Amino acid sequence: MARLLDETSHWDAWTRRTQVLAAVAAGTDVVQAWRAEQPDSLPATVMHTRVAVERAVRAHRAGHPRTRELWQEAWAACRDAAEHAPDDPVPWVCLLALAALDERQRMEEHRHRPPAPMLPPGPWGLLAEAEKRDPYNREAHHRMLQFFSTRRSGASPGPLSEAVNYAQWAAGSAPTGSALHALPLYVRVERYRRERGHERALDLHWVAEDALREAQRALDTWFLFCATDEASLLDLNHLAHALFGALRFADAARVFEALGPYYTVLPWAYRTGRPDDRALAEDVFLRARSRCLDH
Template identity: 65%
Template sequence: MAGGRRLMARDGARPSYDPAGPDHALRAALQDLRTGRWMAMRTLLAETTPWWQWTQRTQVLAAAAAGTDVVRAWLTEEPDSAHAVVMHARVGVERALRARRERHRRTHELWIEAWDAAQTATVAAPRDPVPWVCLLALAQLDPEQRWEEHRAAAPEPMLPPGPWGLLAEADRRDPFNREAHHRMLQFLYARGGSGRLAEAAGYAQWAAGQAPPGSALHLLPLYVRVERYRRDSGHDAALDLHWVVEEADREARRALHSWFERTDPAERALPDLNHLAHALWGALKFADAARVFEAIGPYFTPPPWMYRTPDRDRAVEVFVQARDRCRAAAEGSRP
């Protein structure tokens, strides 16, 4: 089946967005969850051991469960389950962040509930990085940094105060945890202002510089570049040069060589693959981008492609055009 999907993708079929991507076990648990059942989720998480996979699966499951009472039913049935406690925190965080985006009147209440649930999870699962990732995610709801834990001194003098203690706790349990560092970026974005975006760029470069070969943190500068483009779209006539300047080219090549070529294909997150393909395509590195498109296969993620068109529903068309252009260039360069 996987080979058939890959063939379809190479033949030019439109890719699809699927939060589970190639993780078929996760997809099955999601389908079960959407019917109001939690046993498949419970079994899947019991079988999930690497922290990178645990972090990824709990995030995707929480996004699907946030509009339901499935996790609450699980926790009620098994109140001593550390996995259920962690998922309860995950769902609480997802609801609080959604409420903030929608400017819901219960945002503060949901925030406090999620914070309490995450604190409980740090006790129930003391070796798990995810409860600390949850607390980091909630930090973006405090852009004024009124909470003391959100204004700790940075480990580097050029970086701003922030939830560094929370990041350190996540890193202590899972060094270079991908989501933890993305949550830190989101906190820096939430502080607002063009100067603050420069802080985010500095942070991304610092984190990537600390990361070992194969770490997904090498892609952080690509995410910041997309965020800058998103904010400037429609206001800057020079945006076409945004992707081909020397710095953008260097960031794309560094991510290719330090991450894509040095990590296990099973550990590559779809958003990372899409951001790398997008960066290489924008930097006119078509042959290299074609390799990444091949790794993406029949799936895609709307960001970053949705920011390259005024009509965000046409993101998949931008993706397909970029993929086909890169494949054609790569095939034309072969002897």
Template identity: 65%
Template sequence: MAREGARPSYDPAGHDSALRAALQELRAGRWMSMRGLLDDTAQWWQWTQRTQVLAAAAAGSDVVRAWLAEEPSSVPATVMHGRVAVERALRAHREGHRRAHELWIEAWDASRTAADRAPADPVPWVCLLSLAQLDRQLLWDEHRVAAPEPTLPPGPWGLLAEADRRDPYNREAHHRMVQFLYTRAASERLAEATGYAHRVAGAAPQGSPLHLLPLYVRAERYRRGGGRDAALDLHWVAEDASREARRALVTWFESSVPEQRSPQDLNHLAHALWGALSFPDAARVFDAIGPYYTPVPWAYRAPDGGRAMEVFLQARTRSRAASHDPE
């Protein structure tokens, strides 16, 4: 644990040193380390996480295409091809690229191919679920399936069920469902996403990262509401916010295996505990974060979003000082 006052850095691999090594090779245009890493990845939670991070790094190159051309029968290469296609489609949509619709269709085709080639894998279904947020008018039948509860709107519930059938409580699948619900919300209230997040967190097993889902929705609600400066405010010290942070600490942080904690989840929990003035508990989470900070959600607390690291450092210093453990 990094308890010194060194400035952190953003590293999508976090504490996963094997993933970090594969990313370095991938960025140099080489895919052999990526193949070896995925061959050694046996658990779905890690497979989902690693393929997501690798795809984000590979989306700007043809390295996965080269791998698939060299090994066309490779199932991992086929899944990664779908992952990269989805990442490109989502980026094109955010940027308003003229080929956004074309890339969307290509990504859907690649994801369906991956689902056929890897029938037990949840990731192709997570990919299809990711694309649902692009269908703002719900033109596709698979994006307007009746919800399992009357309080929730029609959506890609069948795609979520397919992912959940293969890997129950898959973290990314439920985050992608929340992102779909964000697109249906016109204001900062996000009532449907909030209700869904609490429903999932309430049903998730002990130690599941889905216990943090309400913290993500709260941060998004805060962002949509315009945010504040780095000062603490009532949005985070309210009783329900404090309760959410404390519950996530107990049901996830204190009940999970350290190696399975993602940097994003750790940063969201530290942020929520700091905001709730639970400084000693926040200090424990900051110690687990070590040097691997993530800009979100700290950027939401900065006036212009560009001082995320400074907000992180202020929060870490304040939390450690309050826990009588100075840097």
């Protein structure tokens, strides 16, 4: 871990690698051991923050009784890392990840005024800090989207209109080649999931005019300009999924070719009646890929 992070020079790769490493390390004491051996190591401090946040998020998802305690520990770790690594966007990205736990926006830092009309109050100050260090940071914007998608209205998450507006705003302000152009695809998948679209015999969700427009924009302004070998597998899968659903098989084939032998369970799992069944998701992916590559 230390060697890999020492070789990482760009913020986008740094953000991605620390996130993936934390998902693996959260169930171990390896980062604790690393900090004990090298207490002055900034990468170890950042990884400690990543692991603390990952554990808090997992506890929240599972309804664990220690959620609040882990949340407070993670928040303190984020602030400490931000102080010791002032140029690093990851501590601010981590604070955005924790913001999703504050579903009713009780904390003041999660109720800042938005930068544009039609956007809701939220953790805009945290996003600004991440953006200051790494403009158009992919994970920072996905964390914001997650915040608006899970924000509670009464006893359950509210409508997706806020998430739709946010995704369109972020994609609309992103430069050519930015992965943020894929953000609207995630909102469309979430809407499909909530509406249990897989249960409809005739589903027009993916061939609607706005769905076609979102898929086309992600293709034209992101995929055709990005280094696909460094792109997020989730983003590539969401684009392949959107183009396949829009019956744009030739364009989808280009994305499937870029994916090579790799796939992600989501969003394909939502096309099945049992999203937790990885085998069903894989089967949907393979059939979609075969259909497009044979086109």
